[in-house]
Amino acid sequence: MKKISVYIVSLALLSLNSCGLFELDNKDEPSAAIQGEVVDAETGAPILTDQGSEGIRVRLLELSYGENVLPNPDFYCKPDGTFQNTKIFAGTYNVRVDGPFIPLLREDDRGTPLADETQEVAIGDLTKVKFEVQPFLNIEWVGEPQIINGKVKAQVRVTRGVSEEEFRSKIEPMGGYNANFQNVTDIQLFVSYSSTVGYRARDERWSSKIEYAGGAFNALLGEVVTIESIGTIPSGRSVFVRAAARINYDTPKGSGTRRWNYNESKQLLVP
Amino acid sequence: MNRLYILLLIGVFCVSACTDLDIPPKNVIGDETLLTNESGMKVYLARMYSRMPFEDFKYMGEWGMEYNGWLNASGIEGTGEAVNRDGICRAFTSERTAYWKDAFVLIRDANYLIETLPEYKESFPEVTYNHYLGEAYYARATAFYAMARRFGGVPLVTRVIKYPNDENPEIARSTEEETWDQVLADFDMAISLLRSTNPDTERGYATKYVALAFKSEAMLYAGSVAKYNETVPGRLTGLGLKTGVRVMGFDPTTWDAASRRYFREAYLAAQEVIKSNRFSLYKKKWAANDKEAQYQNMVDMFSDLSSTETIYAREYTYPISTHAYDAYNSPYIFKSPLASGTCPTLDFVELFDGFPRYPDGTIKVTTGDRNNEGTYVMYDSPMDFFENAEPRLRAYVIFPGDMFKNREIELRAGIYTGSTPISPLFNDYSYANAERHYQQLNQYTGVPKSLYLSPRELTDQEIVPVNGVPTAAAGENGPFYNNGEGCLTGLLGRKWLNPDPAFVPAEGKSAQPYVLMRYAEVLLNAAEAGVELSLAGEPSPDGSDMLQVATDAIAAIRERAGANPLLGSITGSEAGRNLVRKERRKELAMEHKAKWDLRRWRVNHYEARDLFWGEARDKDMFSNNSRYKFRGLYPFMSSQTGQYFFDAHFQWVSQKTFEYNIVDYYFAIPGGEVSKSPLIDQQPNR
Secondary structure (H helix, E strand, O other), X not given: OHHHHHHHHHHHHHOOOOHHHHOOOOOOOOOEEEEEEEEEOOOOOEOOXXXXXXXXXXXXXXXXXXXXXXXXXOEEOOOOOEEEEEEEOOEEEEEEEEOOXXXXXXXXOOXXXXXXXXXXXXXXXXXXXXXXXXXXXXXXXXXXXXXXXXXXXXXXXXEEOOOHHHHHHHHHHHOOOOHHHHOEXXXXXXXXXXXXXXXXXXXXXXXXXXXXXXXXXXXXXXXXXEEEOOOOOOOOOEEEEEEEEEEOXXXXXXXXXXXXXXXXXXXXXXX | OHHHHHHHHHHHXXXXXXXXXXXXXXXXXXXXXXXXXXXXXXXXXXXXXXOOOOOOOOOEOOOEOOOOOOOOOOOOOOOOOEEXXXXXXXXXXXXXXXXXXXXXXXXXXXXXXXXXXXXXXXXXXXXXXXXXXXXXXXXXXXXXXXXXXXXXXXXXXXXXXXXXXXXXXXXXXOOHHHHHHHHHHHHHHHHHHOOOOOOHHHOOOOOHHHHHHHHHHHHHHHHHHHHHHHHOOOOOOEOOOOOOOOOEOOOOOOHHXXXXXXXXXXHHHHHHHHHOOOOOOOOOOOOOOOHHHHHHHHHHOOOOOOOOOEEEEEOOEOOOEOEOXXXXXXXXXXXXXXXXXXXXXXXXXXXXXXXXXXXXXXXXXXXXXXXXXOOEOOEOOHHHHOOOOOHHHHHHEEOOXXXXXOEEOOOOOEEEOOOOOOOOOOOOOOHHHOOOOHHHOHHHHOOOOOEEOOOOOHHHOOEEEEOOEEEEOOEOOEOEOOEOOOOXXXXXXXXXXXXXXXXXOOOOOEOOOEEEEEHHHHHHHHHHHHHHHHHOOOOOOOOOOHHHHHHHXXXXXXXXXXXXXXXXXXXXXXXXXXXXXXXXXXXXOOOOOHXXXXXXXXXXXXXXXXXXXXXXXXXXXXXXXXXXXXXXXXXXXXXXXXXXXXXXXXXXXXOOOEEOOHHHHOOOOOHHHHHHOOOOOOOOOO
16 A cells, blocks of 8 residues: 555656756757858959958848847958858848948938848858949059068059949938048058958058048049058068058948948068 | 544634734835935935946946946046056946946936925925925936936936836837936926035035036036037937937937037036035135145145035045045055056146147157157156146146155156166157067167166066165156056056045045035036037127136136146137137046046047047047057166156056047947837947
8 A cells, every 4th residue: 555655656756757858958059151242233343341340340130030129249241351150040131231332221311211232131051142332432552562661662543433423322312411421531551460451450550541631632533642651560571461541431320430442452571 | 532622623713813914014114204204315315325326436437337446546448647557447438337227226216206205295394395306306317417428318217117017118218309408407407496505414415506517517518419429420320220219419400509508508507606606616725826835735625525616525434435546546655455546647747737848749858859859858856857847737646756645656667777868768759669668678678788677566676776776677666567556657646545644545444535526617617618609609698708707717727726827818719619628638637527528529539539638639649540549757767877867658567558439429228228128229320
């Protein structure tokens, strides 16, 4: 009699467990991936940028999540204008890039959408996206930069990537338009030991800039501009150099961050 | 027998008591206990006051409102006033604990008082009743003001939200303009209700004049933001994603009118304080043409509780309510457990009068026209260099060789053994060369060496014979190039330190009051609002001569400070405005005011950084794009002559690089608050 009750109790206890005991209670790590590139709509050339928060920002917004959704943590393009994130939960996302080009999402003063060129993508195993944009400026080397007496001397040419009329037609409806938005404000020469040279990775001892007030640069558009680094780079090692230019317009609007258009970096041996 | 027990048991169950147990618990104090008498009200207000967003010895810009005095230092938030060795020395771009949740706790307490106190109106004389109600409005104004200058538009919770059954528990962010209007309305209510003076036993409560003074500060902030947002690329405005409300910045059609309105309110509020004649600049020991007296006067004013200049101070009492400012900021010889937390910069010192200057306005230490030209000017003692320094600066900063607590404060970067005259140690003093330090110089690393420096204190000091006497290379208080606990810049902070020689600093031993609002600031508020109104072409709101008010204010402050007197009068121009701003940078330094001034003037980002110091200075001298650094003034001794010379170089020990971008003018809303609410918007530019 007593034995039977012991059996009943232990049987009841055993039946209280669940199969979950034998499973690892863990969610799979995010395994979906997105790979993308940002290219010039006209030429198909990649939009070169800085690696860091002054470069091209990639923002993902998961649409399948629910009503009150916050963007995923932002990440940024590589210097060559491509980006990749391999730790995303699979789902449908709105993908938006912001950089030194005509904004993809344009709204007027009251928040009414004017144009939306952002992409809605179902991100699965490996999803590729391509953004065709209109860069504000194109900047190119003219000849090879030289290092003389520890100073980099470079010649660059800056041209508009989007015509003044088109810029105006797309930006003006967003409100608060000012003609000085299109002024080129500065040209920078970034020098660094790092191959990811740019604003973030610049070496402040040598990087230099030329600033232009108002529309002073307009006459120099398409012309060869000479820029020289400051300080003296010690000889014996190689440095990476890159030039950048920007206009007086911040992206995304209201952030105050005026992003630069870049040319490709060059490695130079310091004699 | 068994039946008897059962019956008994049933009987026991039938014996029940009829006492009503539904009585209020005695350990929960209700409204009728608290809100019906003055001692109950003191308890209620004490809780509100303990949560007020006061920035004093218990506040750190890097950490936010944590009501905690650990590591407290002054002016280290990238304002250029001072630097500190630790990570807490960073530009004011966010606070670890955002002032959000705590603000709503305080606002709820205030709202509850506003809604409930009228039920107990008969318990108090009318003046007292009004005063308590005024305290609630004052607390709410203070909380909304503290939030508005951090976030722009915030949820205007002006009623008690009932949990869990409120019909409308979610409140979205209002526009920035509505938020400032609410701050204005709450201050105005407080001003109309608060009494003019407090009885002695209730020192520390708000008064009408406290509210007026803070109103002028808040409205100056609002007016400046409305106006100077326009000078920033992107106008710093945008609509919230969820609500479409302009939660940040001002509407292009209303900013101008709003800015004028706020400046008018700032001017009127400051003028009312001035005209009341209840306060005056502290001049107890002041004497004309006596620099020593003027200096001592300004040292005393911060700890004198009877000061006529103090409008509002947070008091401490040993041993029940203390802080530890002296334990972290005293010179190294008083280390206990830390030292030298506040090291003023040379850039800050350059705001003040009484120094030799180069043609570009920077402080002159060589015979040439700039730092790397000529030879060093030699001084018999380091204090000779500061002989004519403005007394106000001496009251704020401990100079090398000056006295503090009856001890001479020895600050020396090193000893130079080469021949005199001495050429500048570096050939490049520009920002690009900021990271090259004395210990990398050939004079130090070469053999034989002519420059001696010390990596650390005491037994780690390098010893050099000076006139046959073995002398430690660095001063007793540093700078030591491998120990950030010594002095970092060649200068130490004096403001807020307890000057009493008998006082032994330690954590929890300090009890100096923190002056949160003083008359000098009211004068500066009136002057700045007056000049801004003139610049905007506004007529004087009270008929007074606004520029004369500004001129008188600046002249009086300069006279008390022992600075060069103001020549001529202040004009309604940018030059006049910069003059007022510079005076503010000087007078209110290291009082948790400058970091807000830089924010509201919108001069912290690279494009506008020329006006960082109030006066115009070339930003490229101390910055490179978004980053910037500050300089120290390093005293060296020449072993051949026993004389001193100074080298002006970018911060040598624990060098700090600050970074400020335009997005930082509005702090991000805490992410958790945005994600859990269907209505709270993040800043549109983030």
